[in-house]
Amino acid sequence: MQQVLANGNKRKQYVQKMFNDIAHRYDLLNHLLSGGTDIYWRRKAISKLNISPDSLVLDIACGTGDFAFTTQKLKKSNVIGLDIATKMLSLGKQKAIDKKKSDKIHFLAGDGENIPFADKSFDAVTVAFGVRNMGDVKKNLNEMSRVIKPGGELIILEFSTPKLKIIKKLYRVYFHKILPGIGKLISKDKEAYTYLPVSVDYFPVRREFARWIEDEDFYPVNFWRLFNGIAVIYKGIKK
Numbered sequence: 001m002q003q004v005l006a007n008g009n010k011r012k013q014y015v016q017k018m019f020n021d022i023a024h025r026y027d028l029l030n031h032l033l034s035g036g037t038d039i040y041w042r043r044k045a046i047s048k049l050n051i052s053p054d055s056l057v058l059d060i061a062c063g064t065g066d067f068a069f070t071t072q073k074l075k076k077s078n079v080i081g082l083d084i085a086t087k088m089l090s091l092g093k094q095k096a097i098d099k100k101k102s103d104k105i106h107f108l109a110g111d112g113e114n115i116p117f118a119d120k121s122f123d124a125v126t127v128a129f130g131v132r133n134m135g136d137v138k139k140n141l142n143e144m145s146r147v148i149k150p151g152g153e154l155i156i157l158e159f160s161t162p163k164l165k166i167i168k169k170l171y172r173v174y175f176h177k178i179l180p181g182i183g184k185l186i187s188k189d190k191e192a193y194t195y196l197p198v199s200v201d202y203f204p205v206r207r208e209f210a211r212w213i214e215d216e217d218f219y220p221v222n223f224w225r226l227f228n229g230i231a232v233i234y235k236g237i238k239k
C-alpha cells in the first residue's frame with residue numbers, strides 16, 4: 001500500500017479502478033460508515049461558499065455528485081463535476097436526471113491534475129474527500145488555482161486525524177479495525193476501505209495543508225475542524 005501511495009501514476013490507476021469497482025455501493029457505504037454525518041459535513045462546507053446565484057462552480061473528484069448537488073441546492077449555482085472514475089460519473093448523471101437537475105449539473109470525465117478548462121473559468125472550485133486521493137496533490141492544487149477567477153473561492157473538505165488523544169484512539173480503532181471490515185462486506189472490495197485510513201494518515205495535517213493551499217496563490221486560507229478534526233473544511237480566496 002505504501003508503495004502505491006508514494007508513486008503518483010500507480011496511485012492514480014489504483015484509485016480509478018477502486019472507485020469504479022465500488023461505485024455501485026459508494027453512496028450507501030458513505031452514509032452508513034459515517035452514520036449520515038457526511039451529509040451534514042457537505043452542507044457545512046458549502047455554507048462557507050460566498051457566491052451569487054448562477055455562479056459557475058467546478059466540483060473536482062465529484063464521484064456520484066453529492067457535493068455538486070449540495071452546492072446547486074444551497075447556492076443555486078451551475079455546477080460541473082469532474083472525475084476520473086466513469087462508473088461514479090454514470091451514477092451521478094442518473095441522479096441528476098432523477099432529481100431533474102440535468103440542466104444545472106453536468107458531469108465530465110477528466111483529471112484533477114490536468115483540468116480541461118481555460119484559466120480563470122470558474123467562480124469557485126470545490127472538492128470533497130478527493131484531494132487526498134490525487135496522485136500529485138500539489139499539481140491538483142496548482143490546477144485548481146489556475147482555473148479560479150481572481151477573488152474566486154476554493155473549498156476543500158477532507159479527512160484528517162483528530163486533535164484530542166482519547167478521540168484519536170477511538171478514531172484509530174474505528175477507522176483501522178471496524179470500517180475496513182464493514183466496507184469489505186458491503187462493497188466486496190477487499191482493499192478499498194483499508195486504503196481509506198492509510199491514505200488519511202499519509203495526508204498533511206491541517207496547518208501544513210493550509211500552507212500548501214497558500215503556496216498556490218490563495219490568501220487568506222482558513223480552516224475549520226469538524227468533530228475534533230476527523231474532517232476539516234479549508235477555504236482559500238484566489239489572489
Ligand SMILES: C[S@@+](CC[C@H](N)C(=O)[O-])C[C@H]1O[C@@H](n2cnc3c(N)ncnc32)[C@H](O)[C@@H]1O
Binds near residue numbers: 088135
Ligand atoms: C472519496 S470519493 C469522493 C466523491 C465525492 N466528492 C463525494 O464527496 O462523495 C473520491 C473521488 O475522487 C476521484 N478522483 C481520484 N483521483 C482523481 C483525479 N486525479 N482526478 C479526478 N478525480 C479523481 C475518484 O474517482 C473518486 O470518485
